[in-house]
Amino acid sequence: MVRIRNDYGSTFRSLLVLVGLAVSVLLAAIFLSLFLFSRPALLNNGLRFITGTEWNPVTGKFQALTFVVGTLLTSFIALAIATVLSFALAILLGYYFRTGALASVMKTAVELLAGIPSVVYGFIGLFFLVPIVRAFQLVLGMPPYGVGMLTASILLAFMILPYSASIGREMISLVPEDLKEAALSLGATPSEVVRKVSLPYARSGILGGVLLALGRALGETMAVTMVVGNSYNLTLNVLSPGNTMASLIANEFSEATGEVYLSSLIEIALLLFLVSSAINILGKLIIKRTSAAAQL
Amino acid sequence: MREVSLQRRLRGDKAFKAGTLALSLVATVPLTLILVFIVIRGASSINWQFLTALPKPVGESGGGIANALVGTVLLILIGSLISIPLGVSAGIFLAERGKTRLGSVTRLAVETLMGIPSIVLGIVAYVWVVRPMRGFSALSGGIALAMIMLPVITLATEETLLLIPVSLREAALALGVSYPRTVLRVVLPAGLSGILTGVLLAVARGAGESAPLLFTAFGNPYLTGNILKPMASLPLTIFNYATSPYPEWHALAWGASFVLLVFVLALNLLTKLVSAKWKVQF
Amino acid sequence: MEGAVLEIENLSAGFDGKDVVKGVSLEIPANKVTAIMGPSGCGKTTFIRCINRMHELAANAHVTGTVLLDGEDVYRMNPILLRRRIGMVFQRPNPFPTMSIYDNVIAGYFLNGTHMSKSDRDRVVEETLRRVALWEEVKDSLYRRGTFLSGGQQQRLCIARALAMNPEILLLDEPTSALDPKATAAIEELIAQLKGTVTIVQVTHNIPQAARISDFTAFVHLGELVEFGQTNKLFTVPKDKRTEEYLSGKFG
Numbered sequence: 134m135v136r137i138r139n140d141y142g143s144t145f146r147s148l149l150v151l152v153g154l155a156v157s158v159l160l161a162a163i164f165l166s167l168f169l170f171s172r173p174a175l176l177n178n179g180l181r182f183i184t185g186t187e188w189n190p191v192t193g194k195f196q197a198l199t200f201v202v203g204t205l206l207t208s209f210i211a212l213a214i215a216t217v218l219s220f221a222l223a224i225l226l227g228y229y230f231r232t233g234a235l236a237s238v239m240k241t242a243v244e245l246l247a248g249i250p251s252v253v254y255g256f257i258g259l260f261f262l263v264p265i266v267r268a269f270q271l272v273l274g275m276p277p278y279g280v281g282m283l284t285a286s287i288l289l290a291f292m293i294l295p296y297s298a299s300i301g302r303e304m305i306s307l308v309p310e311d312l313k314e315a316a317l318s319l320g321a322t323p324s325e326v327v328r329k330v331s332l333p334y335a336r337s338g339i340l341g342g343v344l345l346a347l348g349r350a351l352g353e354t355m356a357v358t359m360v361v362g363n364s365y366n367l368t369l370n371v372l373s374p375g376n377t378m379a380s381l382i383a384n385e386f387s388e389a390t391g392e393v394y395l396s397s398l399i400e401i402a403l404l405l406f407l408v409s410s411a412i413n414i415l416g417k418l419i420i421k422r423t424s425a426a427a428q429l
Numbered sequence: 430m431r432e433v434s435l436q437r438r439l440r441g442d443k444a445f446k447a448g449t450l451a452l453s454l455v456a457t458v459p460l461t462l463i464l465v466f467i468v469i470r471g472a473s474s475i476n477w478q479f480l481t482a483l484p485k486p487v488g489e490s491g492g493g494i495a496n497a498l499v500g501t502v503l504l505i506l507i508g509s510l511i512s513i514p515l516g517v518s519a520g521i522f523l524a525e526r527g528k529t530r531l532g533s534v535t536r537l538a539v540e541t542l543m544g545i546p547s548i549v550l551g552i553v554a555y556v557w558v559v560r561p562m563r564g565f566s567a568l569s570g571g572i573a574l575a576m577i578m579l580p581v582i583t584l585a586t587e588e589t590l591l592l593i594p595v596s597l598r599e600a601a602l603a604l605g606v607s608y609p610r611t612v613l614r615v616v617l618p619a620g621l622s623g624i625l626t627g628v629l630l631a632v633a634r635g636a637g638e639s640a641p642l643l644f645t646a647f648g649n650p651y652l653t654g655n656i657l658k659p660m661a662s663l664p665l666t667i668f669n670y671a672t673s674p675y676p677e678w679h680a681l682a683w684g685a686s687f688v689l690l691v692f693v694l695a696l697n698l699l700t701k702l703v704s705a706k707w708k709v710q711f
Numbered sequence: 712m713e714g715a716v717l718e719i720e721n722l723s724a725g726f727d728g729k730d731v732v733k734g735v736s737l738e739i740p741a742n743k744v745t746a747i748m749g750p751s752g753c754g755k756t757t758f759i760r761c762i763n764r765m766h767e768l769a770a771n772a773h774v775t776g777t778v779l780l781d782g783e784d785v786y787r788m789n790p791i792l793l794r795r796r797i798g799m800v801f802q803r804p805n806p807f808p809t810m811s812i813y814d815n816v817i818a819g820y821f822l823n824g825t826h827m828s829k830s831d832r833d834r835v836v837e838e839t840l841r842r843v844a845l846w847e848e849v850k851d852s853l854y855r856r857g858t859f860l861s862g863g864q865q866q867r868l869c870i871a872r873a874l875a876m877n878p879e880i881l882l883l884d885e886p887t888s889a890l891d892p893k894a895t896a897a898i899e900e901l902i903a904q905l906k907g908t909v910t911i912v913q914v915t916h917n918i919p920q921a922a923r924i925s926d927f928t929a930f931v932h933l934g935e936l937v938e939f940g941q942t943n944k945l946f947t948v949p950k951d952k953r954t955e956e957y958l959s960g961k962f963g
Contacts, residue, residue, distance in 0.1 A: 141607065142607055142608040142609060145609035145612070146608075149518070149522040150522070150531065152515065152518040152519050152522050153519065153535040154531065155519075156535050156538050157534050157538045159538070159542070159576075160541055161538075163545070163550075163553050166553055167549070167552070167553065170556050217452065218455060219456075221450075221451075221453045225449045225453045229449065241701075242461075243456065243457060244697070245460055245694060246457075246460050248633055249460075249463060249637075249690065250638070250639070250690075250693060251637065251639065251640070251664075252637070252639050252668050252689075253667065253690060254463075255668070256667060256671045256682060256683075256686055257463050259671060260466075261466065309805070311801055311805045312805055312808075315799075315805050315807070316807075316818075316822055317765065317768065317794065318797075318798070318799035319794065319798075319818060319872070319873070319876065320791050320792065320793075320823055320876070322441075323446070324445035325438070325442070329821065330807060330809075334809055352544075352545070353546070359668070359671070359672060379548050379640070382548055383548060383640055383643055386552070386555075386644045399556070402549045402552045405549055406545060406546075406549050409544055409546055410541050410545065412544075414540070430826070430831055431825065431826040431827075432823070432825050433823065433825060433826075438791070438823070438824060439791075
């Protein structure tokens with residue numbers, strides 16, 4: 134008689150499902166924790182939290198507009214710089230030089246940029262970029278802070294660049310050959326082909342990459358903290374010191390006392406969580422749609 | 430009809446290509462700059478004493494980063510012990526059951542987790558571990574790192590396993606091998622290089638994080654192996670020393686940056702080697 | 712030959728040092744349809760890609776020999792200008808997916824940066840679409856993307872795109888191989904109508920099609936020109952044994 138062994142198939146499958154559940158529950162727990170622990174602040178601060186600019190732990194006023202503006206300003210300027218550079222890299226490595234020694238070296242260089250720790254960026258920024266900006270400001274007759282939102286933006290741009298560049302390169306290399314050939318056969322020059330055929334085709338995919346880069350920029354902490362100047366005044370002048378949501382938390386969290394204070398910082402973290410998650414998901418969605426369409 | 434002269438178009442063509450190349454160089458130059466800077470300033474600080482001594486108070490010479498080195502290793506260890514088993518299993522789940530409802534939800538959860546700023550995860554670890562324990566600890570830091578490392582490992586595992594042809598799995602099943610064994614003894618080993626790559630990248634990322642450790646592991650000027658107490662780490666040390674006003678500490682920060690950078694870049698380059706050499710071709 | 716618009720002499724071309732086209736000499740007559748016929752992989756596509764200098768864009772490609780267009784050496788001209796005088800239609804219809812039907816027709820001008828007034832553009836679009844018998848079918852959806860059109864309609868759009876540039880020569884690379892019989896018939900009818908006003912060189916491995924639509928046929932085998940002549944003569948009394956074998960289906 135043949136003995137039928139229990140192959141543990143159902144146990145295995147159940148274990149897998151359990152793991153999947155665990156991860157999903159983890160995310161839910163993260164969100165819930167952030168929400169629950171920011172409740173005291175939500176109740177205390179109300180809507181003034183994002184409309185007011187007074188952040189004073191001593192008097193118990195917690196209003197985060199300064200930091201929201203600082204985050205948006207630095208992120209979008211960084212995004213602008215990074216997008217221009219990403220386009221160049223994407224076109225160079227996805228169209229002009231898809232193979233070859235130059236291409237591999239540059240691809241690796243860009244990937245390595247993503248691997249450098251945030252503190253190291255901040256350190257370099259502090260000792261290399263800040264003096265340059267300071268000199269620049271002296272020449273322009275402005276207060277030579279050196280640190281400031283522009284400095285932070287420049288640093289940020291290089292940190293987020295690998296994300297949009299590598300996705301952009303992939304999207305441009307997905308453009309079908311026969312479309313490019315059709316354009317060439319009509320008498321177009323290579324740059325006309327990439328500008329008027331490849332880029333429009335890869336447009337939405339590139340946008341997805343840009344959104345992912347934005348998501349990274351919003352949450353970047355250490356490098357920004359080290360060069361942004363950490364001021365509490367709301368200003369739109371990028372050459373002056375500023376502050377971002379992430380760097381505020383980094384600076385104050387370990388010393389925060391009092392339930393409302395701590396809770397307000399957690400409220401900022403909750404805001405960061407929601408905004409960056411939304412942008413990340415949107416970016417991923419756009420990329421998935423574009424890649425799926427290109428495979429057809 | 431107004432034509433653009435061929436000369437003008439060809440000139441524009443050359444200019445476009447040149448501009449693309451120029452901007453690309455601008456994008457890649459900072460990497461060289463960073464590496465050169467750190468090597469120049471940091472390599473000189475490295476000696477045996479630097480690697481084995483503890484930080485000294487300002488004014489005294491001969492400080493070192495022994496506590497930070499041990500700390501980083503321990504923190505990564507804790508993070509890995511949690512994130513590798515969970516991450517690889519989750520990756521297997523997504524590869525096997527990714528198209529189901531739970532699979533889509535889980536994938537969304539993992540991708541969201543990937544995009545959460547690390548400082549926010551530090552706060553979560555604070556709330557979950559530091560608060561109940563009433564104190565900073567390496568354990569809480571390790572848990573924060575685990576949450577950062579988990580999605581990297583999960584997505585790399587899923588991606589690798591999905592690349593393995595169905596025919597391999599079917600060959601095993603057709604031989605009468607049970608489903609769990611097929612996955613664990615046939616599919617998984619075939620994807621080992623990709624999974625290993627994911628683990629290495631996760632470790633590189635975790636080693637470089639300092640934001641979440643600011644209020645979990647917090648830092649420790651002494652060498653300790655007690656994970657229930659605060660612990661130092663390389664990135665934290667760099668942050669503290671770099672932002673201090675003392676030139677001696679700046680020198681230590683350069684040295685520490687050199688060590689961290691070498692470690693992280695070595696890991697990144699190692700992943701390329703692993704996929705090149707160990708990747709199973711189909 | 713009288714009225715030859717393209718004179719090709721000893722053309723050899725290939726990749727990585729290997730010749731795919733071997734010493735072909737041919738004269739293509741003006742305003743007629745010349746079929747380049749032969750089994751798959753015999754170098755037909757490479758051959759016509761040498762005419763509009765698309766072949767040299769491939770990696771490790773080489774070309775030797777002369778191609779004269781109206782007496783001018785094609786390889787001494789600027790390729791960009793040359794390609795405006797020669798139109799190409801590919802095997803699979805490939806209208807630009809990010810452009811509307813209207814924009815696809817005048818894509819050649821757009822890509823070359825030529826400024827055209829709205830009335831000029833409208834005129835060219837309507838004239839060209841009428842020429843390919845597509846106007847009535849798409850005149851109400853000119854500004855929609857071309858991707859909703861059927862395969863046959865898309866291919867006619869691609870022919871329109873090439874014709875809008877008023878080329879002297881139209882190169883067709885197996886234009887109906889991806890289409891159903893009904894669409895194929897429509898394209899063959901179109902080719903018959905067009906030939907009086909433009910010289911057509913069509914690559915095909917479909918023997919009956921070559922017999923149906925071409926005035927002259929060149930049979931190419933393993934990169935060499937085996938035989939060239941008027942279609943009806945070549946098909947009924949082929950001079951070369953290989954041609955006879957190919958026509959009777961012995962290979963290819």
